[in-house]
Each structure stands twice: as structure tokens, then as C-alpha cells.
Amino acid sequence: MRLSLLDRSRTRLGAPDAEAIGATVARAVHAEQVGYDRYWVAEHHGVPGIASGTPAVLLAAIGARTSRIRIGSGGVMLPLHQPVVVAEQFLVLDALHPGRVDLGIGRSLGFTPPVRRALRRELDAVDTFEEDLAELRRYLEGTAEVTVRPVTGRPVPVHLLATGRGLEAAARLGLPVVVGGPVLASDELPEALARYRRGFRPHGDSAPRVTISLDALVADDDATARELALPEAYAMAVSRQTGEFPPLEGVAAIRSSPWPSQVERRVEASLDRAVAGSPTTVRRRLEALAARTGADELLASTSTHDRDALLASDRMLAELLR
Known part of the structure; x- marks a missing residue:
């Protein structure tokens, strides 16, 4: 599998948001140095735990x-x-960094009702996602009524973040897919991916391609890696209780605070799902995942409070897949 990173610019408790932005750029430089194929960033609005x-x-x-x-x-x-605005942004990026830019597209409407109101997008809005996606691709390919500039002479590759019906849309539109979240644990995933591959309608020279996105942390031993995965698992569990996704806290602070029983159950379930362990453990689990899904690429969406440990994990993960 090819190997990529997704960095969500996670904030740390007590640290300014700007620090998270700088750390994302620094992590990308490190990812290039240790041999990753891609480095992706995300879009979240008004989330206390995410800076960008x-x-x-x-x-x-x-x-x-x-x-x-x-x-x-x-x-x-x-x-x-x-x-048209998305096309303009990514064609400018491609002009600045020729042949290096990918456009991953999702359909989320925002984390909370206030955020959706601020973005002028409510849950009951008419769903025009597939039409908008087709329009976007025409702009990128130079076949739309309006010529979007700069004209670079090469279309920016589009990927679809897909679960459920998103896989069906990706097959109809001839797009590669990125699959992550709870759907990875579904017993139905292998068959859903098989349907995607069978139903794929090529667009130009496109072919079915599956990227799996999941948390993956590597440390010297399983126990250390599990502790590194704790801050993200805890933040996710707390968000289910409070409705607010918080900044990351250190392991010691998390361990010293009281955990409601529901938070504890969710933390343990999240840690069990994460691919976190020694190099041997992580290799075994990734090989099983590849066999189950036929994935072409792994997009590691990992974060932890300790930035040095995160960079060390990135390096060890890259070494596993070389």
C-alpha cells in the first residue's frame, strides 16, 4: 500500500491555535523527509479542538x-x-505546486446547528451534491461553460470521501474513494467495496481505487502506543457527552481525571479500533486490513498530545511500509 497522512491541525489544551497550524506545516516537512506519498489536511469549522x-x-x-x-x-x-470557487482555489494550488495537488471532496454540513447557520447551510437544504461534484469536475477539466483560471493544462485529481451511498456515487462518477470511520468495522465493508469495483464507470482513464483512513500509531511496544492513542480517544468520547470536540490533553491529566462510565466504555472501544502498537503488531493489523479490503493506500489520520511522539510514530509507520 501507498502511505499518506491526514493532519487535522489538532489543538492542545492551554496552547494557542496558531501553534497547531505551525505544527501541521512542520509535520508535513517531516512526512516528506521520511517517505510519505501524500499529506492531506481537513476542513472543520468552529471546532475548539481543530485549528484550520x-x-x-x-x-x-x-x-x-x-x-x-x-x-x-x-x-x-x-x-x-x-x-467554481473550489476549482479556482485548487487550480491556483496546482499552478504553485505543479502536479502535486489532490482534491478530496466530502459532504459534511457542519458539526453543530450554530456552525451550520454560520455557513448558511441547514440539514433540510436540497441535496445537490452529485450535481455540484460533476460541475466542479467540469471546471477542473476545462469543459465547463465558464473557463476557470489559472488554466494549467492538467486536471487536479478528485477523490471522494465515501461511506454507504457515497461508494455508489463514486462508482457512478468514476472516482477513487477514501473510506474511514465506523464503516471500517462493518462486516458489510468488503462486499460494499466489491460492489464499488464492479459498478465502477471509468471517467477518462480512471480506475477503481480505495484508500483506507484510520488511526495508526506506532511505538516501541503495544502499551506505549495505546497510551499515545488515549488523548484522541478521550476527546472523541467527551465530545459524545458534551457535543463539543475538545483540544487534546496529556495522558497524565486524562488519567488523573474522573471518567463517567459511558466515557470509559467509549474510550476503550475507540482504543480497540485504533491500529496502535509495536511495529510487529501494527504490521500484522495492517496486513489483515489490506487482505480484507484490497486497499491501495493507507491514510493515517492519527494525532496525539505529544508532538515528538507523533513524529516518531510517523517515522516508524513509514519504515513499516517501505
């Missing part, structure tokens, strides 16, 4: 600090944007 909501701006900074690694969005939430 503008993938195109952040990718411009990352591209300026790197020279080889592909850079992309995981993803731009198309229902929140005009397709």
Missing part, C-alpha cells in the same frame, strides 16, 4: 515548505462552497 477550516490556504503554506510529497484535502466539504 481552510484547506486551500493551509496547503499553500505546506506546498511552499515541501518539494516532492503530494498535498491535498481530506476533504473540502462541497455543500459549503460554490464549485
Whole structure:
């Protein structure tokens, strides 16, 4: 499998948001040095635990600090944007960093009702996602009524963040897919991916392609890696209780605070799902995942409070798949 990273610019408790942005750029430089194929950033709005909501701006900074690694969005939430504006942003990126830019597209409408109101997008809005996606692709390929500039002479590759019916849409539109989240644990996933591959309608020279996105942390031993996975698992469990996704806390602070029983159950379930362990453990689990899904690429969406440990994990994971 090819190997990529998704960095969500996670904030740390007590640290300024700007520190998370700088750390994302620095991590991209490190990812290029240790051999990753792609480095993707995400779009989230008004989330206390995530510093960046503008993938195109952040990718411009990352591209300026790197020279080889592909850079992309995981993803731009198309229902929140005009397709022509997204096309303009990513064609500018491609002009600045030729042949290195990927456009991952998602369909999330926002984390909370206030965020959706701020973005002028409510849950009951008419769903025009597939039409907007087709329009976006026409702009990128230069076949739309309006010529989007800059004209670079090469279309930016589009990937679809897909679960459930998203896989069906990707097959109809001839797009590669990125699959992550709870769907990875579903017994139905292998058959859903098989249907995607069988039903794939090529667009130009496109072919079915599956990227699996999941948390993956590597440390010297399983216990250490599980502790590294704790801050993200705890933040996710707390968000289910409070409705607010918080900044990451250190392991010691988390362990010293009282955990409601429901939070404890969710933390343990999240840690069990994460691919976290020694190099031997992680290799075994990734090989099983590859056999089950036939994945072409792994997109590691990992984060932890300790930034040095995170960079060490990135390096060890890259060494596993070389």
C-alpha cells in the first residue's frame, strides 16, 4: 500500500491555535523527509479542538515548505462552497505546486446547528451534491461553460470521501474513494467495496481505487502506543457527552481525571479500533486490513498530545511500509 497522512491541525489544551497550524506545516516537512506519498489536511469549522477550516490556504503554506510529497484535502466539504470557487482555489494550488495537488471532496454540513447557520447551510437544504461534484469536475477539466483560471493544462485529481451511498456515487462518477470511520468495522465493508469495483464507470482513464483512513500509531511496544492513542480517544468520547470536540490533553491529566462510565466504555472501544502498537503488531493489523479490503493506500489520520511522539510514530509507520 501507498502511505499518506491526514493532519487535522489538532489543538492542545492551554496552547494557542496558531501553534497547531505551525505544527501541521512542520509535520508535513517531516512526512516528506521520511517517505510519505501524500499529506492531506481537513476542513472543520468552529471546532475548539481543530485549528484550520481552510484547506486551500493551509496547503499553500505546506506546498511552499515541501518539494516532492503530494498535498491535498481530506476533504473540502462541497455543500459549503460554490464549485467554481473550489476549482479556482485548487487550480491556483496546482499552478504553485505543479502536479502535486489532490482534491478530496466530502459532504459534511457542519458539526453543530450554530456552525451550520454560520455557513448558511441547514440539514433540510436540497441535496445537490452529485450535481455540484460533476460541475466542479467540469471546471477542473476545462469543459465547463465558464473557463476557470489559472488554466494549467492538467486536471487536479478528485477523490471522494465515501461511506454507504457515497461508494455508489463514486462508482457512478468514476472516482477513487477514501473510506474511514465506523464503516471500517462493518462486516458489510468488503462486499460494499466489491460492489464499488464492479459498478465502477471509468471517467477518462480512471480506475477503481480505495484508500483506507484510520488511526495508526506506532511505538516501541503495544502499551506505549495505546497510551499515545488515549488523548484522541478521550476527546472523541467527551465530545459524545458534551457535543463539543475538545483540544487534546496529556495522558497524565486524562488519567488523573474522573471518567463517567459511558466515557470509559467509549474510550476503550475507540482504543480497540485504533491500529496502535509495536511495529510487529501494527504490521500484522495492517496486513489483515489490506487482505480484507484490497486497499491501495493507507491514510493515517492519527494525532496525539505529544508532538515528538507523533513524529516518531510517523517515522516508524513509514519504515513499516517501505
